[in-house]
Amino acid sequence: MTSYAVDVEGRALIRTWPTGSGLRAAVVSAVPSQAGAGDAFALAAELTGLSAALWRCYTHPASAAASMEVNSEGWRRQQERDAFSSVMGNVQNPELPDEDGMLLVSYDLVEESAHRVGRALHAVDDPGLRDAVRAEVEAEIQAVKMAERGDLTGRAVQAVVLSRAGASPVQVAAADAVLRDNPLGGRQLFEAFDPTAASVAAAHWLKAAVDVVGQASGLEESQVLPAADGIEALPYESPAEVLSLLEFSRSVYQVIVEMVADAMLVAEGLVSDFDAIAIAREADQPDDAEDDVAEPVRVTLLDPRRPALDLLEDLVSAIWGCRMLYEEYVDAGDDEAASDVEGQFCAAVRAEAEKHAERLM
Incomplete structure (x- = not known):
């Protein structure tokens, strides 16, 4: 999976991912001046969590589960894989606490991870960072989809260090x-x-x-x-x-x-x-x-x-x-x-x- 970190001195959000022969790194975005260190670290943590949730759908495909009946492990895995289609919308418009501080939380790990990234972006509220993170999340989703098809080129190469309960x-x-x-x-x-x-x-x-x-x-x-x-x-x-x-x-x-x-x-x-x-x-x-x-x-x-x-x-x-x-x-x-x-x-x-x-x- 892709891990995210904050270069505090350089004020940059960084991504790293494994290749099978070391790690690659790249800058996702500059961290805006109004963002505190806590907000930046929170965003990095939530992006890492979302990547882990996305790649778990690759390593634990529904087809490898014993059953696809409602509420079974296979059914749950398929629900999370189906949630890929809602990730970008949830990042853009996340569930936020209401006036009483109550928050609707999803049981679906992929769906909820996307909401958490969205809430971390909302806390910073910077258009440039928001656009960069949206592009980053879209690229991660596409990498998982490529790996599922057996194409491990580009960013999907990180699948070479993952164990999968199945094989293309x-x-x-x-x-x-x-x-x-x-x-x-x-x-x-x-x-x-x-x-x-x-x-x-x-x-x-x-x-x-x-x-x-x-x-x-x-x-x-x-x-x-x-x-x-x-x-x-x-x-x-x-x-x-x-x-x-x-x-x-x-x-x-x-x-x-x-x-x-x-x-x-x-x-x-x-x-x-x-x-x-x-x-x-x-x-x-x-x-x-x-x-x-x-x-x-x-x-x-x-x-x-x-x-x-x-x-x-x-x-x-x-x-x-x-x-x-x-x-x-x-x-x-x-x-x-x-x-x-x-x-x-x-x-x-x-x-x-x-x-x-x-x-x-």
Whole structure:
């Protein structure tokens, strides 16, 4: 999301947003002379809150909810997404306290956030600032809409650091094309793609890499990543879980999106399947453990603060681990071929991935 700040010395309202390789910054508007520091900071805070509400509609689409029935989570998310159309009007003409100081407050987070920005502008009452903020809000709305379509250019690039409980097919296909060109991945996966979508593509290519190594080494699928970890330390637990889940699903998309969505729930203090966690804890508990010893319970393999990026990093690392392990087993033949083990690995993985392209979505 976009964060807003006030340059007190320069009397300017500033925006910053992430790009996947650092933050960008720009001046939104000069802060008018009649505006006190408190008013300027309040406006910056409300703009940040509105941006968070808008981008939450992207990361938590209604389509990812279990139900769309009235008053369900899916219904609420759709109401907030539909409120995009009223944002500009609410910024321009916000609900204000009546003569008794009473204020009508909306339960809709997007709608209310827009009213709060409008009230902060009303407190300053400067036409130039009002016009600049209106243009800023419109640009933020358009950035979210672009990200929803799978277009992460321009200001929508901030979606590359967000975890989404869903993935654009356009983004999945584009990330798959990058990996087809270079099965080892690269920075482009982290700087140009929604990380959930990139993780879908990376998981597909990891499965191909593991299959290639298995054919070259004779190792079982479950042995490949631990063996690669023995050569070079890598975070293989989440990739191993992906491979395990793929044994029961024909869709890489479904496996990845569900893993990311479950970790996003944990970030909100929720778990999707408490019984499964309780069973896992029971299995891990030693028979002779004292009843009064409370052991921490790991409820997700991913960092709940950034689950999609965490998973993408692990998957790309696991592909590299496969390449290292492949070198241990492949018969390179003559010296010239031995110098191009990486090329052999990529060619083999590319062929294997193409054979099973249908599992991607």
